[in-house]
Amino acid sequence: RKEVEQDPGPFNVPEGATVAFNCTYSNSASQSFFWYRQDCRKEPKLLMSVYSSGNEDGRFTAQLNRASQYISLLIRDSKLSDSATYLCVVRPSNTGNQFYFGTGTSLTVIP
Amino acid sequence: DAGVTQSPTHLIKTRGQQVTLRCSPKSGHDTVSWYQQALGQGPQFIFQYYEEEERQRGNFPDRFSGHQFPNYSSELNVNALLLGDSALYLCASNLRRDRTYGYTFGSGTRLTVV
Numbered sequence: 001r002k003e004v005e006q007d008p009g010p011f012n013v014p015e016g017a018t019v020a021f022n023c024t025y026s027n028s029a030s031q032s033f034f035w036y037r038q039d040c041r042k043e044p045k046l047l048m049s050v051y052s053s054g055n056e057d058g059r060f061t062a063q064l065n066r067a068s069q070y071i072s073l074l075i076r077d078s079k080l081s082d083s084a085t086y087l088c089v090v091r092p093s094n095t096g097n098q099f100y101f102g103t104g105t106s107l108t109v110i111p
Numbered sequence: 112d113a114g115v116t117q118s119p120t121h122l123i124k125t126r127g128q129q130v131t132l133r134c135s136p137k138s139g140h141d142t143v144s145w146y147q148q149a150l151g152q153g154p155q156f157i158f159q160y161y162e163e164e165e166r167q168r169g170n171f172p173d174r175f176s177g178h179q180f181p182n183y184s185s186e187l188n189v190n191a192l193l194l195g196d197s198a199l200y201l202c203a204s205n206l207r208r209d210r211t212y213g214y215t216f217g218s219g220t221r222l223t224v225v
Contacts, residue, residue, distance in 0.1 A: 004153075034213040043201055043216040044154065087153055089213060097142055097207055098167050099214060101153035 001026050006088050006102035014110050017078050021105045023071040023088030031093035033064055035073045038085045038104065047073075047086070078109045115140075115217035117202050123223045124192050132187045132220045136204030142166075143185040144214065145177060146201040154201055160185050161207055192224045 006023045013019045025033075033050035048055065050062040050071055061074040071088055088102040116135045124130050136143050142161045146154035156169035160179035179185045183204075189196055199221050203214035 032213075036213070041199075041221075043218045045216070046213045049213065091213075097144070097159055097161070097205070098156055098169075099144070099203075100156070101146075103151075103153040 002102075003027060003092075003100035004088055004090050004102040006105050008103055008105060010106040010108060012108045012110055013078055015078055015080060017109075018074065018076045019078060019107060020075075021073045021086055021088075021107075023073075023102055025069050025071070025088075025090045025100070027090070027092040027094070027100075028069065029092045029094040030069070030090045032091040033062075033071050034089040034091075034099075035060075035062060035071075036087040036089055036101075038087055040084075044087055044101075075107075078107075080109050080111060083108045115202055115204050115215050117200075117217035117220050119220055120218065121221045121223075123225060126192055126194060126224055128192050128224075129188065129190045130192060130222060132189075132200050132202075132222075133184070134186070134202030134204075134217055135184045136202075137215045140204035140206050140215070141183055142205050142207045143179060143183065144203045144205075145185070145187045146203065147171070147196075148199040148201055148219075150198075157187065189222075194224050197222060197224045 035047040036044040037047045038044040054063045059076045063072045085104040087104045144159040145157040148154045158168040163179045174190045199219045202217040
């Protein structure tokens, strides 16, 4: 079983829509959680960390459910510039400093 | 404040050749990790260097080796290149003791093996 699993999509949504991405992880000792954004043929860039109590950054909301080993990212009022691949990233506490990446979920926001 | 820098940005090599990729971490970071990202896939962990030693290794053959220098910069070497080694190679840095922040990535080296 993969360490991190994501629905690869693609998700095609109209501007202004709300879209949610989900991610599950297999290592219950996972300690830190992140969402990265990757534009086509570019490097991943940190979008936001995910905290136990959930956190929000503008139009983006991240949630963590440790019991279900599940992470989510909600994007409200989608913009054309949100089109990218969103990578779920997990850092277990029992594997040193290694980060595990999902395969990414592709989002295209349509005018 | 310079981020993570990688060189070269693009590279074309022939099967069987050897390649060296270079990375300078973000200022203040002491740990360098290397990832391979094939088209349409998430980054796959190759290995990680801290204090000039390989600390962890992913599921990659011994053809992949690396080094970290006293100034924290790092090299990734791949010997006996295969067509399947064609990918984007990403270097990421972080500060080992800080477990709350994610990696900072370089813009990557796109390697094509022909």
